[in-house]
Amino acid sequence: xxxxxxxxxxxxxxxxxxxxxxxxxxxxxxxxxxxxxxxxxxxxxxxxxxxxxxxxxxxxxxxxxxxxxxxxxxxxxxxxxxxxxxxxxxxxxxxxxxxxxxxxxxxxxxxxxxxxxxxxxxxxxxxxxxxxxxxxxxxxxxxxxxxxxxxxxxxxxxxxxxxxxxxxxxxxxxxxxxxxxxxxxxxxxxxxxxxxxxxxxxxxxxxxxxxxxxxxxxxxxxxxxxxxxxxxxxxxxxxxxxxxxxxxxxxxxxxxxxxxxxxxx
Amino acid sequence: xxxxxxxxxxxxxxxxxxxxxxxxxxxxxxxxxxxxxxxxxxxxxxxxxxxxxxxxxxxxxxxxxxxxxxxxxxxxxxxxxxxxxxxxxxxxxxxxxxxxxxxxxxxxxxxxxxxxxxxxxxxxxxxxxxxxxxxxxxxxxxxxxxxxxxxxxxxxxxxxxxxxxxxxxxxxxxxxxxxxxxxxxxxxxxxxxxxxxxxxxxxxxxxxxxxxxxxxxxxxxxxxxxxxxxxxxxxxxxxxxxxxxxxxxxxxxxxxxxxxxxxxxxxxxxxxxxxxxxxxxxxxxxxxxxxxxxxxxxxxxxxxxxxxxxx
Numbered sequence: 319x320x321x322x323x324x325x326x327x328x329x330x331x332x333x334x335x336x337x338x339x340x341x342x343x344x345x346x347x348x349x350x351x352x353x354x355x356x357x358x359x360x361x362x363x364x365x366x367x368x369x370x371x372x373x374x375x376x377x378x379x380x381x382x383x384x385x386x387x388x389x390x391x392x393x394x395x396x397x398x399x400x401x402x403x404x405x406x407x408x409x410x411x412x413x414x415x416x417x418x419x420x421x422x423x424x425x426x427x428x429x430x431x432x433x434x435x436x437x438x439x440x441x442x443x444x445x446x447x448x449x450x451x452x453x454x455x456x457x458x459x460x461x462x463x464x465x466x467x468x469x470x471x472x473x474x475x476x477x478x479x480x481x482x483x484x485x486x487x488x489x490x491x492x493x494x495x496x497x498x499x500x501x502x503x504x505x506x507x508x509x510x511x512x513x514x515x516x517x518x519x520x521x522x523x524x525x526x527x528x529x530x531x532x533x534x535x536x537x538x539x540x541x542x543x544x545x546x547x548x549x550x551x552x553x554x555x556x557x558x559x560x561x562x563x564x565x566x567x568x569x570x571x572x573x574x575x576x577x578x579x580x581x582x583x
Numbered sequence: 584x585x586x587x588x589x590x591x592x593x594x595x596x597x598x599x600x601x602x603x604x605x606x607x608x609x610x611x612x613x614x615x616x617x618x619x620x621x622x623x624x625x626x627x628x629x630x631x632x633x634x635x636x637x638x639x640x641x642x643x644x645x646x647x648x649x650x651x652x653x654x655x656x657x658x659x660x661x662x663x664x665x666x667x668x669x670x671x672x673x674x675x676x677x678x679x680x681x682x683x684x685x686x687x688x689x690x691x692x693x694x695x696x697x698x699x700x701x702x703x704x705x706x707x708x709x710x711x712x713x714x715x716x717x718x719x720x721x722x723x724x725x726x727x728x729x730x731x732x733x734x735x736x737x738x739x740x741x742x743x744x745x746x747x748x749x750x751x752x753x754x755x756x757x758x759x760x761x762x763x764x765x766x767x768x769x770x771x772x773x774x775x776x777x778x779x780x781x782x783x784x785x786x787x788x789x790x791x792x793x794x795x796x797x798x799x800x801x802x803x804x805x806x807x808x809x810x811x812x813x814x815x816x817x818x819x820x821x822x823x824x825x826x827x828x829x830x831x832x833x834x835x836x837x838x839x840x841x842x843x844x845x846x847x848x849x850x851x852x853x854x855x856x857x858x859x860x861x862x863x864x865x866x867x868x869x870x871x872x873x874x875x876x877x878x879x880x881x882x883x884x885x886x887x888x889x890x891x892x893x894x
Contacts, residue, residue: 338664339695347694354691355682417678420645421736424672425695427644427661582645583636 385468390455403494410498499573626790671737681722726753
């Protein structure tokens, strides 16, 4: 403090050899912001508990021949698919609903850097939960083999299973973040996120002529192979790419555009 | 790179040039220009809705201006690296997540700015928030406590410049006095302070220079002494008739200020000489005070109030 007080008298220019805020520090701050409020903390605890509960219920309720690693991972997909996007949405929207963006952007005027820090922070937490789900599933499969006479197949275990569940959940999280950025309102983003796939599902189900193009446009249809088999063929990758461009990348780009132009107040 | 920015240590630290913000047909801020210099507290005074907050947000790169520009420490705010270490900003003390504790909010700020660990405790002590208060959620804070926390946040990075929007709002008279001491001390160490207020008496207490804004336009600016003085004297006497005769003789103009007082267009010293010559006992003699400024400010406020009623 003393040194800076002296410095002030001498120069009065914005150069005290202070470098820009490094990205790692911004990411650390955004991570901390995800857990330091009651709502944020309990959202994370809920995701963990619901994931564990889904696995446990399946362990007790399912038939012995259904107790496979792939199925255990499968039952974690739905609760995480619902809650991780909410995490992504809230990471962005609480800044606007609570108006903390005034402070956030006064300390880091580069809005894209804050957006990237939020994206990385939520992806890190998302990856943690995917790992947690895979761990719970493995544990349940072992218990299934030893205590429930389960089938115990480890198919889906390994690289492809990890990749598929990871892609699925992290895509949902990024989509949530993108919707949050686009709408900047928690309720609107959550409603749109969950209503939209239902609507597109109905449209593509009703209009027969669209059946062929559905996997190219509809994210839900394109993501189906990630749930079922471990392998995804070339065409399916392309369909994942095009549908993700439409429903994830496009909203993210539009949200960034809006963030850059908007007035922070 | 001292000198690169062309800002000497006596030059203005905040320069606002013809800053304008339009929302459709509505002009919120209209060609606002002023500067804030180091060593003094500059008060940005205007009624609610006059464009103070919008101007300050534009100065901090949060609201894109329609036209015009502003610099802090010689550069646009958005060009500052780690701006919290150069400019302490408090735009709205209530714009905080109600679920975070006061301490946690300062911790987030200190992490972003890269400050040493003890800084949070230092700042809490500086603004008088005790251990228990720091642990409480800001949702449970009074406005006065939020202002203290906001000031702590602004000062935390040891900045050269402070930009504070309505920092005295919600403070009791003792709090305003405390704020004056804090900001005066900051300015005396060479810092630059720009603070806004919609209350004339608040700004009178805290600021050295005034920039008055009304309906988006600067209507007056200058030093407080300048703006408050030059408005004559208020005088009361036992025999006003004798005094007015003497004032007439000296060709000093005066008006009835009501309540048995006269407003004389002269310094208290001149009026005193006149009273001595007329051998009149004075019961009161003082500077005209902020009558001019107050009247102008009231005018601004009442015009806006009328618009509010009509709308």
